[in-house]
Amino acid sequence: MTKKVGKQTFKPSSPPVIISTAAVSGPFEGQGPLGKYMDHVYTDVTAGERSFEGAEKEMMTNACFTCLNKAGKSPPEVDIFLSGDLLNQTITSGFSALELAIPYLGIYGACSTSAEGLALAAMLVDGGFAGLVLAAASSHNSTAERQYRYPTEYGVQRKPTAQWTVTGSGAALVAPAGQGPVITYVTVGKVTDLGIKDPLNLGAAMAPAAALTMIQHFADTGHGPEYYDLIVTGDLGKFGHEMAVKLAVSRGGFDLGKNYRDCGLMIYDTEKQDVHSGGSGCAASAIVTYGYIYKKLLKKEFNKVLLVATGALHSPTSSQQGGNIPGIAHAVSIEMT
Amino acid sequence: MTKKVGKQTFKPSSPPVIISTAAVSGPFEGQGPLGKYMDHVYTDVTAGERSFEGAEKEMMTNACFTCLNKAGKSPPEVDIFLSGDLLNQTITSGFSALELAIPYLGIYGACSTSAEGLALAAMLVDGGFAGLVLAAASSHNSTAERQYRYPTEYGVQRKPTAQWTVTGSGAALVAPAGQGPVITYVTVGKVTDLGIKDPLNLGAAMAPAAALTMIQHFADTGHGPEYYDLIVTGDLGKFGHEMAVKLAVSRGGFDLGKNYRDCGLMIYDTEKQDVHSGGSGCAASAIVTYGYIYKKLLKKEFNKVLLVATGALHSPTSSQQGGNIPGIAHAVSIEMT
Secondary structure, three states: OOOEEOOOEEOOOOOOEEEEEEEEEOHHHHOOOOHHHOOEEOOOOOOOOOOHHHHHHHHHHHHHHHHHHHOOOOHHHOOEEEEEEOOHHHHHHHHHHHHHOOOEEEEOOHHHHHHHHHHHHHHHHHOOOOOOEEEEEEEOHHHHHHHHOOOHHHOOOOOOOOOEEOOEEEEEEEEOOOOOOEEEEEEOOOOEOOOOOOOOOHHHHHHHHHHHHHHHHHHHHOOOHHHOOEEEEOOOHHHHHHHHHHHHHHHHOOOOOOOEEEHHHHOOOOOOOOOOOOEEOHHHHHHHHHHHHHHHHHOOOOOEEEEEEEEEOOOHHHHHOOOOOOEEEEEEEEEOO | OOOEEOOOEEOOOOOOEEEEEEEEEOHHHHOOOOHHHOOEEOOOOOOOOOOHHHHHHHHHHHHHHHHHHHOOOOHHHOOEEEEEEOOHHHHHHHHHHHHHOOOEEEEOOHHHHHHHHHHHHHHHHHOOOOOOEEEEEEEOHHHHHHHHOOOHHHOOOOOOOOOEEOOEEEEEEEEOOOOOOEEEEEEOOOOEOOOOOOOOOHHHHHHHHHHHHHHHHHHHHOOOHHHOOEEEEOOOHHHHHHHHHHHHHHHHOOOOOOOEEEHHHHOOOOOOOOOOOOEEOHHHHHHHHHHHHHHHHHOOOOOEEEEEEEEEOOOHHHHHOOOOOOEEEEEEEEEOO
């Protein structure tokens, strides 16, 4: 009777459609190879606001309004707004929800937020509860770095495993019917703990969660890695990407193959842009999926994509108390039919 | 075609059943008038853990396992765990999800989390996605006060409008069928901003959201305040409760009547226990609803209850930057049939 498939996967009875998306980014991301896929690239990380937090909120509201405009919709037509970000009390989302004035359900999945929002949007639409759900996620380098690690002015030397928090925001509009790629499966992840304690190596904290969610998705659906034109993890970076490839083999016997990429490695030119292990943050998977991938799906350059957004449940408080940094990953199967 | 009723309310086609709940609290809450309804009262706020954060996590996992045990269920039988708390990065929920090992979707609604979790649980169950959803929420005085306001050792003088963060956790298990009260409607709130800037007066920040969500619920469902045996807001406290009563009249023309109470005022003996304006925190509505109200519903001493959990989207960062503190409230209609 339930739409559950296997152990952790859910299959909508009538695949919800992503009728519109939008992605905006900071200037540094705009200089990367996917810059041309952004709907707007800010010329300044402040986005004209008085605080970096204000800038992040400006980016999210811009992504949301752009997404709605593209579909010819206005906020009062949207039933539910699902959103999350990295800031304490997810203030980017809260203040954006205030401006949008759409009934709001806040989510927290660290950098897995894009997939969590998309998964819940699909379930609420397919469950018959909503005709339109707007899902958004954001991060900002200048808000996240100082909250999670060191004041940016301090100029701490970064380790090779460190990643660069992506500045930007992405939004998607999900409906029961319409033009666009559809959501065929969602796999809800479990929190996974490999014992990582280093907040400058979050790729390692998230890689096991990514691998286990992918393995479970393959097992639950019977669709192996070869089924997809593209499998993207959210923000594992170089080291995490390598780990995920190895773990998929060692834990599940799956060769992720050459179609497996990581959003954190796609955003920047990792040869020329000094981001160490790659990009990270909720915006990594959000702007790659809602900017680049969505447009490629519309053109049928991709037909079957598995988004596996990855989150490190890193807290400065628990980390400073000696706690581990667990990870989580949710997968959403997006297909152009 | 959708299950939307009016502007912000959703009606499950087959009302999901709350088949089990559990509530645990700290010692101070145990001394209050509802202490006897708790499944467990800790004798110490550390709950035997090395940190207050560890204590809060112990309380949430205890509430979750107790809730499952009462229903004769184990974590592998649960499809989705929905949880949130007040701590940055919602670590109580994240670490509890790790221990429970149930596929996890993190939520953030500040103190409105209990109703947000229950609303989403009802929608996921009624949408056919889950046979069992576990929803939890928690707060802890010693973790929240120092994060949001001042170090507790500092002993800052509290204003009359200040509230006391409730220590405890509550959990509910929602299923498509079974014994227990059912969820007949959920009303998803909008973020509301009255311009409050004082983190020691969160009742005022939340009261407009509570009033507007109640007014919308009454308008959407056609069920006025008189329909319910009990209407409870989450944690408005004395001042917020008074404001909500006035706003319901001035904004919507509704007399909330004598059946309207506030969980933050029910937990403590406000004459004898020095909590100023009353209790607050995610646990306020969670332990009152999942401890006291649920048991009264089972005995049919209440038959129709409207839970209106209220959240202040208070962030020390945005507050110190001069931002307002917006509020949100979600309503869940729980009926014993």
